[in-house]
Amino acid sequence: MDRSAARTLRLLTLLQSHRQWPGGELARRLGVTTRSLRRQIDGLRELGYEIESTPGSGGGYRLVAGNRMPPLLLTDEEAVAVAVGLRIAATTGIADAESTTLSALAKFEQVLPSAVRERVNAIGRSVEPQTPRGGPVSSELLGSLALACRDHERVRFDYTDAHGAETHRLVDPHSLVSADRKWFLVAWDLNRDDWRTFRVDRVSRVVGTRVRAEARVLPAEDAAEFVAVAAGSVPTRHTASAVLEMPLDEMRSHFGPWAQDARAVDEARTSWPFGGDSFPLLTTVLVWIPEGVAYELDADEEYLLFLREQAARMLQAAETSLALLRSPERKAGKTEPGAGGHDSG
Template sequence: MSNVTTRALRLLALLQSRTVWTGPELAGELDVTERTVRRDVDRLRSMGYPVLTSAGHGGGYQLGAGRELPPLLLGSQEAVAVAVGLRLAAASGLEGLDAEALRALAALDRILPPTVRSEVSAVTDALGVVARPVPAASAAVLIALATAVRDGLRVRLDYEKGNGERGERRIEPRRVLSVDGRWYLFAWDLDREDWRTFRLDRMHTVHPSTFPITPRPTPDIEATVRESITVGGYTTAVVARIRRPLHEVEKLTPVRAATVTADGEHACIVRAGSDSGDLRWVAMHLISLGGPIEVIQPPELLTVLQEISTWSGAATLAADAR
């Protein structure tokens, strides 16, 4: 393969790897002059590849979209990263995406060079994803919402509440998040005039509009979603102080179990929620954190903790234990 052809393929790979490159950046990557870069860009255009040029601040070269766009060029490490991502996508909890991800993985395997294929196979064969069953969200719903977030457009949802009630929600989507295997949307609810967190598995249909979202101050999205998941949807709010540093308690607290904030250097506040007045699972989690517990609310949580202490203190060793 000639140096010109090798350089053209390298230029094509660079253009695929980033949205915009300046002439000096490409010249530095290819170790050639900017004049040579311009000639190579013209060569790619003559071969049917849509290389666009924009002037001014932030301008440069970029690969445009189109039917003549070539297959994606991947190095060995990039191919491994894509394969790992596809394996994770197959276990993502998105209805219909599992089969598509496995088909994409098979297609990737067919087009890779032998040396890269063997490296990818070695990694993917060693991978396994073990996850507890969660309600499946629709891949079509995810794509529609992600597109609306990208384009900054309002959408209408056919949404089902936890009690089974269905209705239309008019929202301005801001972020789609995967939290502990379950998918959520953070959005501004136009009818309630407040930020809301929605579960994708409860969305039956998504109808994008052409109306742009309204710029407005946005809270810390990840913190707000976590607070909504762990406390907002429950009838009883639980708050307790744990006499252990924040970084130690965070490592022991699943994302969807509770929110944890620092309370000085050696303590933190844990917030969680409970339904039907059953505080046992929250109490068991607080005990598992391994620090002195101070109940802030509700007062009956203290009784539950004491009952668990009495119950566990009565444990005995089985007669047939070895």
């Protein structure tokens, strides 16, 4: 590579690494005059890079988004990340992702140095992406929703639920989440006046309204947690309700988004529905009820009998273990010098 080409690539690297560079600083780092710098800037522009220049003592150069895809300059680490990402993207459930990403990967790996290509292949053999569930999602649809989330633009779309019923939605989009091998849109549904999650493979005909979405606080630590909670509210094989001796506001404050389906029984009590695909899974919810809070259960007799049997077994195991722990023999064994120890000599 001749010195001029090397300086041009060095210039591109600098422009990509900093938001804006003063012209004098760029020329100094490249070891050229400001006139030579301008020629190199023009050369990058001919390659398709949009570079803004600002005149004056406080001016400089800035790399901006253009109208067409210019060549990329990546470090070895960035190249590995992109190549591995393309391999994983082929199994994300995006329509035509396998053909488009593998085509892009073939072009990309063709120019990779051999050492970098070996790293990519080694990682690719070790990574096993999960097979997507649900229907395919077009990259155009995913891109439209992603832009709406980024720009906080209210959108309309058609949505088909799990039973095949189609509805028309007007939402303020918040985030896109990849979870459970599916894509979800987290949004505020204006017609239902509440937060909702939408499977993107069931969304169609997205139309922007050019109306800025209202700023709202998501009732979860992040969008991924909100999707997890929503997935937990999907109908399950077994359901029950715990009636807690807690006011609704206090209960919601304690459980956060996990209390979204809770309802007030009266001023002092709250009904909290929960579910699971097995009785043991159903029971795990109960251990999260705060210590000292009394509660009753509204559930099928079969589950209540299971719960009574399990509670009796756990109580018996705890009593037996406590008796052994408090026995004179156990206490004596703990105080005798050298009893039960290991010989470190």
